[in-house]
Amino acid sequence: MSSIAIRNLTKSYGSVQVLHGIDLDIADEEFVVLVGPSGCGKSTLLRMIAGLEDITAGDLHIDGTRMNDVSPQKRDLAMVFQSYALYPHMTVAENMAFSLSLRGKQKSAIEREVGDAARILHLEDYLDRLPKSLSGGQRQRVAMGRAIVRHPKAFLFDEPLSNLDAKLRTHMRAEIKQLHQSLGATSVYVTHDQIEAMTLADRIVVMNAGRVEQVGTPLELFDRPRTRFVAGFIGAPAMNFFEGKVELNEQGKPHTHIGPSPVALPEGMESQAGAIVTVGLRPQHIPVSAASTDGNARVELVEQTGCETNLLLKLAGIDFTVQTRDRLEVNAGDAVNLEFDSRNMHVFDSNSGQRLN
Amino acid sequence: MTRKAKRSALCWLGLSPLLIVVLFPYATMLSTALKRKDEIFQFETTWLPDSLYFGNFIELFANRGFGRALLNSLYISFGATLVSLAVALPAAYALSRLRVPGKGTFRTYLLVTQLISPIVLIVGLFRLFAYLGMINDLNALVFAHSAFYMAFAVWMLQSYFDTIPKDLEEAAWMDGASRLKSFRRVFLPLCLPGIAVTSLFTFVNSWNEYAMSLTILREGSLQTAPVKIAFLTGTLYETEWNIIMAATLVATVPVAIVFASIQSYLIRGLSLGGVK
Known part of the structure; x- marks a missing residue:
C-alpha cells in the first residue's frame, strides 16, 4: 500500500478550467472521501489519479514517484466504477482473474487469489456466472473482487454505491468499511452522498467548483466547518442559515436580530460589530418546545422518521428545520418556541463565506 | 386465443403479402431449375416438375464454368470483406474513442462518398487499374469493392x-491491459454482433456487384457469378431458363450460408449486464 501526494493539480478542457490547483496528501492505509455536488470536479480528480485523464499542470506522486506521465496500466491502482464495468463476456471468476492473467501469474496462484477474494465477498457460489445473471449488489461485489485480487497500491472508488437501492447501499457501505479495516488499503472514494462520506472516511475532502473547500475528519467538518458551503453540505438535515447585522448591547455583548427578537452571538463577534454575517445552526442544536399561543415560530410541516421528528418552521419569515427526539404533540399551523444557543452557532462572513468564530 | 397470440396472427396476416414477394422468386427458381428444358415451355405449366431433374446443375458446373465463377465471386467477396474490415475496424475505433481533429468533417465526407454511384466512376477505375496493370486481376475487384x-x-x-461503454475499456486499462490488449480481449468480443452485421453487408454487396466486375474482369474464366448469369441469358438463339434459374439458385446459397453462420451474433446482446 502507498501514499498519494497531489501538488497544485489543475485540469483544463480547452479554455475551461475545471480544477484549480488542488493540494492533497493521502497517507498510507488512509480512507479519503472526495465529496461535493455534481460537477465539482471530484470524479475528474479521481480519474487523474487513476491516469484516465491527463494532468494539465501540477504534480501527482504515488509512493514518492512522480506519476503524471505514467499510463494507467503502470500505476498499479485498482478502480471500482460507478457502472461496475464488469466484462460482460467473462464469468465472475474470469472477471476477477483478468488482471492477474495479464500479469502472467500462474494458474494455481490465480485460482487461489480469486478463491480468497470470492470468500471475503461471499461470491463463491457465483464464480461461473456471467455478470448479466447477477443482482446489483452481487455485481458490485464482483467489481470490488476484481480490485482486491490484485493487491494494488491503492483503491479508487468512483461513486460505487450510487446505482444501488437505499437498503443495499447501507449494507454495502458497511462492507466497504469492514473491507478497508481488514485490508488496510489506501483508498480514495468519490461520492456526492455526505452520509457515505461521513460514515466511511478517515478524512473527508469537500470540493466545490473545482476547489478544495476543506479537508478534515468527519467530526471536524461537522463541528467546525471552515466555510458556509461546507456547513451547508455536511450534515442532514442541512444546517439552517440566517443573515443579520452584528450589534453590541449595553454590556458590549454581540447580538443580532431575527425579526424583532434579539439573538445573542458567540463571544468574539464583537470585532465584527456593524458587519453583515450569516449565522448557521444545525437542526439538532435548536431546542424546540410546544407553546400555547405566544410561541416565536410556526410549524409548517411535521416529518416523522420514527426516532426523530423533523419540524419545518417559519420564524420571522425565515425557514428553519429543527430536529428533535422529543415526541412533540404539534401539527402544521401550531406555534412553538425555539431557543438559540450562541455556543452552537457557526458564524460566516456573508460575502466571502469564511468562518468568523 | 390470448391477446398476444391474436396480435401476432394479425401481424403475420399483414406481412403475408410481403412473404409472397420474397418467396415467389425462390419458388420460381427452384421449380424451373429442377425441370427439363422441354418441360418449361409446355402449354400448361405446373409448379411441381414431373420428376426431380438435376441435369441443369450438372450442365452448369460441367460445361458452363459456373463453378469457376462461384470461386471467383467467393474470393472477391471474402477478400473485400476482410480488407474492408481490416481498415474499417481501427478507423471506426479511432473515430469512436480517440480525439481526432476534424472528426465531424470526416464522417460527413464518408457519407458523401456514399452518394456517388459506382457506375459514374467506372471509366476512371478502369483507367486506374489499366495503369496499374490489374485488368483481369481478381485482386483489383477485392480492392475496388473494399474501397x-x-x-x-x-x-x-x-x-x-x-454503444460499448467506455468504462469497460478503462477498467481493462486499470487492470493492466495495454490499449491493444484491451481492444482484443475486452472490446472486440463485445463488438462481434456489430462486426458480423457489417461483414454481412459488405459480403452481400460485393457478391451482388455487377458493373465493376463486368468492366474490370474481361476474361471469361475470371467472371463473377452475377456476370456469368447475365452472360447465360445472352446465348444466341434461345434463353435457357432452366440453366439460368439453376445458376441464380446456386448463387444465393453462399449468401444464405454466410447469413446462417453469423446469425447467432446478430441476436446476441453481449453487452447486457456488464454495466448498469
Whole structure:
C-alpha cells in the first residue's frame, strides 16, 4: 500500500478550467472521501489519479514517484466504477482473474487469489456466472473482487454505491468499511452522498467548483466547518442559515436580530460589530418546545422518521428545520418556541463565506 | 386465443403479402431449375416438375464454368470483406474513442462518398487499374469493392462502437491491459454482433456487384457469378431458363450460408449486464 501526494493539480478542457490547483496528501492505509455536488470536479480528480485523464499542470506522486506521465496500466491502482464495468463476456471468476492473467501469474496462484477474494465477498457460489445473471449488489461485489485480487497500491472508488437501492447501499457501505479495516488499503472514494462520506472516511475532502473547500475528519467538518458551503453540505438535515447585522448591547455583548427578537452571538463577534454575517445552526442544536399561543415560530410541516421528528418552521419569515427526539404533540399551523444557543452557532462572513468564530 | 397470440396472427396476416414477394422468386427458381428444358415451355405449366431433374446443375458446373465463377465471386467477396474490415475496424475505433481533429468533417465526407454511384466512376477505375496493370486481376475487384464498401463499414462500426461503454475499456486499462490488449480481449468480443452485421453487408454487396466486375474482369474464366448469369441469358438463339434459374439458385446459397453462420451474433446482446 502507498501514499498519494497531489501538488497544485489543475485540469483544463480547452479554455475551461475545471480544477484549480488542488493540494492533497493521502497517507498510507488512509480512507479519503472526495465529496461535493455534481460537477465539482471530484470524479475528474479521481480519474487523474487513476491516469484516465491527463494532468494539465501540477504534480501527482504515488509512493514518492512522480506519476503524471505514467499510463494507467503502470500505476498499479485498482478502480471500482460507478457502472461496475464488469466484462460482460467473462464469468465472475474470469472477471476477477483478468488482471492477474495479464500479469502472467500462474494458474494455481490465480485460482487461489480469486478463491480468497470470492470468500471475503461471499461470491463463491457465483464464480461461473456471467455478470448479466447477477443482482446489483452481487455485481458490485464482483467489481470490488476484481480490485482486491490484485493487491494494488491503492483503491479508487468512483461513486460505487450510487446505482444501488437505499437498503443495499447501507449494507454495502458497511462492507466497504469492514473491507478497508481488514485490508488496510489506501483508498480514495468519490461520492456526492455526505452520509457515505461521513460514515466511511478517515478524512473527508469537500470540493466545490473545482476547489478544495476543506479537508478534515468527519467530526471536524461537522463541528467546525471552515466555510458556509461546507456547513451547508455536511450534515442532514442541512444546517439552517440566517443573515443579520452584528450589534453590541449595553454590556458590549454581540447580538443580532431575527425579526424583532434579539439573538445573542458567540463571544468574539464583537470585532465584527456593524458587519453583515450569516449565522448557521444545525437542526439538532435548536431546542424546540410546544407553546400555547405566544410561541416565536410556526410549524409548517411535521416529518416523522420514527426516532426523530423533523419540524419545518417559519420564524420571522425565515425557514428553519429543527430536529428533535422529543415526541412533540404539534401539527402544521401550531406555534412553538425555539431557543438559540450562541455556543452552537457557526458564524460566516456573508460575502466571502469564511468562518468568523 | 390470448391477446398476444391474436396480435401476432394479425401481424403475420399483414406481412403475408410481403412473404409472397420474397418467396415467389425462390419458388420460381427452384421449380424451373429442377425441370427439363422441354418441360418449361409446355402449354400448361405446373409448379411441381414431373420428376426431380438435376441435369441443369450438372450442365452448369460441367460445361458452363459456373463453378469457376462461384470461386471467383467467393474470393472477391471474402477478400473485400476482410480488407474492408481490416481498415474499417481501427478507423471506426479511432473515430469512436480517440480525439481526432476534424472528426465531424470526416464522417460527413464518408457519407458523401456514399452518394456517388459506382457506375459514374467506372471509366476512371478502369483507367486506374489499366495503369496499374490489374485488368483481369481478381485482386483489383477485392480492392475496388473494399474501397467502395469501407465508408459504410466505418460508419456502421462506429455507431456500434459508440454503444460499448467506455468504462469497460478503462477498467481493462486499470487492470493492466495495454490499449491493444484491451481492444482484443475486452472490446472486440463485445463488438462481434456489430462486426458480423457489417461483414454481412459488405459480403452481400460485393457478391451482388455487377458493373465493376463486368468492366474490370474481361476474361471469361475470371467472371463473377452475377456476370456469368447475365452472360447465360445472352446465348444466341434461345434463353435457357432452366440453366439460368439453376445458376441464380446456386448463387444465393453462399449468401444464405454466410447469413446462417453469423446469425447467432446478430441476436446476441453481449453487452447486457456488464454495466448498469
